Amino acid sequence: MISQGSSERNISIVIESTQLERAIGAIQSINAEGTVIRDFTYNSDVCAMSVVGAEMAGTPGVAGEIFSALGKEEISIIMISQGSSEFNISFVVKKKDAYKAAQAIHDMFKMGM
Structure with missing residues (x-):
């Protein structure tokens, strides 16, 4: 499930917990220079x-x-x-x-x- 707030600059996603490490790696690779994603958090x-x-x-x-x-x-x-x-x-x-x-x-x- 993916949701993006219309007035906010955030995207929320839901993934299976078994895919968490893989997702974190993908997010970090997208943001290698630190210019795309300011911060990310997760809640299991x-x-x-x-x-x-x-x-x-x-x-x-x-x-x-x-x-x-x-x-x-x-x-x-x-x-x-x-x-x-x-x-x-x-x-x-x-x-x-x-x-x-x-x-x-x-x-x-x-x-x-």
Whole structure:
């Protein structure tokens, strides 16, 4: 998952933890002269999650409902990404909140877990 803030000069990416060292090496090689990237950090204590459904496209309020369900459980969202197809919304939460987030979304859509 890749996300770029429109008003900020940053790019956030999510990769598998097994690829972390390789990604750091790639970032360092891109920035060998220190002129492209000012700084980079990583956080391995996160979980990427996605909500996927064909009916989501063109249905106002789905993202709001998802994030409200997470907010009611006091789960902070670290990163959000949605493709232009509107078939899915992906987001990142702390690992410790992943199960509770999945449960909240399943409850919201009235799905068993």
